[in-house]
Amino acid sequence: MEVTPVPGPPREPARDEAIAAAVAGLEGLDGLPVAEHVERFDTVHIALTAALATIDKV
Numbered sequence: 001m002e003v004t005p006v007p008g009p010p011r012e013p014a015r016d017e018a019i020a021a022a023v024a025g026l027e028g029l030d031g032l033p034v035a036e037h038v039e040r041f042d043t044v045h046i047a048l049t050a051a052l053a054t055i056d057k058v
Helices: 013-024 034-053
Strands: none
Touching (some): 013 034
């Protein structure tokens, strides 16, 4: 099977790690009271927004 490259900006390992760390912040939500979910979602949203802001021309 031939692998076709996917177009897009070059991947940056540091940004990928930051995104993975941000999303990992959502782990364990099922064990928290719903009122505490908002803070977790806000933290992840801020981290993902920062990662997206580093992508040029998007």
